[in-house]
Amino acid sequence: MNSTHAVLGQLALGYAPLVSKSLDIEATRVTVFALRPEGSPDAGELLAALSEAFPTKAVQLNVAHEGLLKGLLAAPLPANVRIEVPAFLLSDAELAAQAQARGALLKGRSDAAGFKQLVLDLPDLANGPLPAGKSVLVAGARSAADFKQAFDGGAAGVLGWTVHGDFEAPPASAARNDAQADLQVIVELMSRVDQGEDVERLEQTLKRDPSLAFKLLRYMNSAAFGLSVEVSSFRHAIMLLGYARLRRWLALLLATASKDHAMRPVMFGALRRGLVMEELSKGMGDSEVRDEMFICGLFSLLDHMLKQPFEKLLQSIPVPERVRQALVDKTGPYHGALQLVQAIEDESVFDVRAALDTLMLGADEVNHAVLRALHKAAQLE
16 A cells, blocks of 8 residues: 555554454454544545555454544445444434444443444453343453453453563473474574575575475565565575575564464564564665564564563574664664554554654654555465
């Protein structure tokens, strides 16, 4: 998506996956805040921006502005977009009819007829049994424990993240699982690339896992990254990209190649973090910085994926010093951008505003970057 939309300068956006009980990603929830509550953001322009970012993928809209919400309900909605409507607004008969006609989800406990799905905040699970005859999605999860609580409480899906906050190491006796062992091929390959080993040695390493080789070539030929010629082999990739650029593709592979089904929400987050940070860096005009910020976002959840703290992980995985500073020391030039992405994931307008001020970025610039990144991520999956 290359268009600009003025409405994005009036808003703060957040996003989170809708995760099913089987841990599949069923949709992306986009949360919309008005930076000036007294403003009148244009609903049609917002839908146009979202349609470019999500031409086919399912989107669930959570809108924290009554005027914008009413405008969206009155507008023609794309088939892949659903809107959450606070249950207390059903006292407005016209709005209630529009919401029902568009298959809206109700936010809050309600027995209102004509609505099949509810969205409840996680703490609301403690307020008694779930309404009969309704499918319930639980919002606000920030950890694997939150997901367990939601699903144990009867949720059909969860809107949120399995991983947030600092990494907690598993017990010392925990065995290294097969998913972690699978990723060791990529870690070894990254180390060999970092050391500048010859192409034959690199190819031999990659051939130990043909499925990884296939996925790497698929990524390289994806429209999301716009290479001018098709990459036909790993050797061709090295000739075309060079070793420095190849590190980016291997980083992408490492962050998304786990065969552990439980890691799907984590990989969803890692890919988008990398792409958002890359998009934020594009005004800098420095390809090295762009690649490093991409890797920084991608790797920011590796500790949870590989069940090791960054201090230990980055002893075996080569990363640029500025990436190490952000992930281990929580300092350096990329740390602020990583904090901004985490605020966007948290759907926290206050933290997003604070991060924008710290980084001296405009809301329009950040929101366009977020939507471009979400569009690219959908092309890669």
